[in-house]
Amino acid sequence: MAQQPLEMILVRQLASYLAVPIWVTDQVGNLVYYNEPAEVLLGMSFEDAGPINAERIPDMFRATALDGTPLAAEELTLSVALSTRAPAHGSLRFSGLDGVSRAVEVTAIPITGQGERFLGAMVTFWEIGD
Amino acid sequence: MEITDSGRRLILDAGTGIRKLGLTGDEERFDILLTHLHMDHIQGLPFFAPLLRPDREVHIWGPISTASSLRARLGRYLSPPLFPVRIRELSNVYFHDVPPSVVEIGPFLVRADLIMHPGATLGYRVSSNGASIAYLPDHEPALADGSLPDDPEWISGFDLIDEATVLVHDSQYDDAEYRDRVGWGHSSSSHLASLAEMANVHKLVPFHHDPGHDDGVLDEMAAGLAAATTAEVVPGQEGAVIEV
Numbered sequence: 607m608a609q610q611p612l613e614m615i616l617v618r619q620l621a622s623y624l625a626v627p628i629w630v631t632d633q634v635g636n637l638v639y640y641n642e643p644a645e646v647l648l649g650m651s652f653e654d655a656g657p658i659n660a661e662r663i664p665d666m667f668r669a670t671a672l673d674g675t676p677l678a679a680e681e682l683t684l685s686v687a688l689s690t691r692a693p694a695h696g697s698l699r700f701s702g703l704d705g706v707s708r709a710v711e712v713t714a715i716p717i718t719g720q721g722e723r724f725l726g727a728m729v730t731f732w733e734i735g736d
Numbered sequence: 737m738e739i740t741d742s743g744r745r746l747i748l749d750a751g752t753g754i755r756k757l758g759l760t761g762d763e764e765r766f767d768i769l770l771t772h773l774h775m776d777h778i779q780g781l782p783f784f785a786p787l788l789r790p791d792r793e794v795h796i797w798g799p800i801s802t803a804s805s806l807r808a809r810l811g812r813y814l815s816p817p818l819f820p821v822r823i824r825e826l827s828n829v830y831f832h833d834v835p836p837s838v839v840e841i842g843p844f845l846v847r848a849d850l851i852m853h854p855g856a857t858l859g860y861r862v863s864s865n866g867a868s869i870a871y872l873p874d875h876e877p878a879l880a881d882g883s884l885p886d887d888p889e890w891i892s893g894f895d896l897i898d899e900a901t902v903l904v905h906d907s908q909y910d911d912a913e914y915r916d917r918v919g920w921g922h923s924s925s926s927h928l929a930s931l932a933e934m935a936n937v938h939k940l941v942p943f944h945h946d947p948g949h950d951d952g953v954l955d956e957m958a959a960g961l962a963a964a965t966t967a968e969v970v971p972g973q974e975g976a977v978i979e980v
Contacts (some may be wrong), residue, residue, distance in 0.1 A: 608893040611836065612850040618890065619879065687829060703958060721800045721835030 613639070613719035617728055629729040635660035635688055638726070647731055651706030668701040672709055687714035687727050697734070709734045737871065737904065741864045744842040749858065754780035754975065767841050769848075770798035771873060772857035773795075773809055781810070782819045783922050789829050789937040797848075799856040800833040807831040834858060842881070852876050852892035853921040861896040866979045870900040870937075873944045878927040879919065886936060897935040901980055904972065905931070907942030910957060925957050929964035941978065 608620075614630065618639045621628040627644035631637050637658040645651045648667065658666065669677055677698065679685055686694035694714045701707045711732040717725045737755060745755065747768045754768075771777060787793040798806040810831070811823040823829075824925040838850045844864050851859040852871055859872035870893075877892050878884050888894045897903055906923040914924035921945050922944065923931075932940045942961055945954055954971060960970040970978060 609893075610890055612852065612892055615852070615890055615892055720802060722852060723835070 610638070611723065611724075612634065612721055613717060613725055615652070617717060621728070623698050624699050627731040627733075629684075629731075631660075631684065631688070631729065633688065633724055635663070635684060635727075636658055637663060645729065647702055647708060647710070647733070649702035649706065655703075661703040667702060669698050672697050672699055674699070676721050683712040684714045684729050687729075691716045692718060737842070739862050739864075739869055742843045746841065746844055746846070746862060749777040749873065750779070750781040750784065751776055752780045752783075753782040755785075756784040758783070758787075765793045765795065767795045767797065768853050769774070769846065769858075769860055769871075769916055770796065770806075771871070772799055772853060774855070774874070775813075777874070778810065778813060782814055782821065787826060787829060787892065788821070788860055792828055794826075795825045795832060796829060797832040797839075797846075799850070799858045800835045801856050805831065806833045806856040813838070815850060847896060849893065849896055852879050854919075859893045859896045860925075861900065867901040868899075869902045869904065869980060870897045871904045872896065873904065873906055875906045875923055876919070876921050877923060877931055878910070884930045884934065891931070891934070894931075894935060897931065897937060899935065900937050902939045902941060902978065903932060903935070903967070904941040904943050906944045907957065907961070908944050908946045910953075910960075913946070925960055926964065929961055932965045932967045937965075937967045939980075940965060940969050941972045942969065943972040945972070 627647050628641045630639040640652050683694045683696040699709045713720045714727050714729045716727050717724050741745045806956045814823040834848045844862050848858045849863040854875045861870045907928050908922035909924045911924050912924050958971040
């Protein structure tokens with residue numbers, strides 16, 4: 607596989623050092639990396655799961671509004687950030703691979719590199735009380 | 737450093753050595769590829785004689801920036817009080833802001849990509865006649881990790897270096913020195929050896945020697961590199977000519 611753009615390499619390295627759960631995705635939403643704090647939320651280590659295709663994510667991590675209302679894929683915070691190429695924020699509930707349901711605040715920030723290259727997004731999660 | 741083929745020349749970076757280089761040859765067009773704008777890579781530029789000859793065309797290629805053009809950034813140096821000639825007086829100089837990209841310059845196919853070093857920094861891969869030279873003089877591929885990632889997908893500069901005929905690469909520190917200089921933007925010998933092995937480089941030219949290292953230290957570092965990699969190690973030194 608071709609080398610990732612430098613900006614993505616740097617984002618991954620930053621994420622690996624932070625205590626905040628972080629996902630790193632490419633431009634179409636494929637999950638190319640998540641850090642150790644995010645492994646707790648997702649219920650599986652990145653070492654074991656590896657990169658995850660965007661198509662598989664809705665089935666793997668069932669997301670709803672906080673009140674349980676189903677959310678369309680395009681309503682998800684990450685989807686909004688990728689489609690608008692602007693920061694997006696929201697609250698939702700999702701079940702990780704361990705089956706545990708968690709309520710989280712989600713912030714997705716698009717990653718635009720030098721030369722206006724749109725590269726992907728960085729997503730942070732903040733668990734909130736039920 | 738210069739790369740020549742079929743009578744055409746590419747000049748890489750513009751340290752103090754470019755002054756002498758500018759006194760050689762009589763071509764009408766010069767192409768200077770800057771990896772980045774740290775002073776040690778541009779300080780010779782105002783003293784490059786063709787710059788001041790209206791009958792010569794000088795093309796300067798350098799990393800794109802979100803903040804300002806290459807011309808504007810170099811203008812901070814090429815202007816009073818740092819230099820008496822203003823950049824706007826150099827009508828024969830053309831500036832090219834380079835994003836990660838591929839461009840043809842004469843017989844050369846030049847690939848540029850951002851690499852790990854403070855500030856916007858490019859590495860270059862120059863190909864011609866089936867051979868390739870990768871030039872990454874300032875590079876810290878193992879930033880903060882202590883070792884290179886196992887997966888080349890996540891190694892800065894790997895696509896530029898992969899299977900290169902010649903790799904000219906940062907070799908500023910030995911391993912002990914690097915431990916106290918993480919994040920400074922330069923490579924240790926062992927990281928360079930690992931990188932060269934992973935990329936299956938044919939010839940390795942350790943470069944950008946630390947000014948505090950004497951010839952004895954450089955010889956020792958070169959010997960260590962030669963023992964740690966299957967590539968042929970040819971330490972970079974002023975005036976050396978490497979046929980490819």
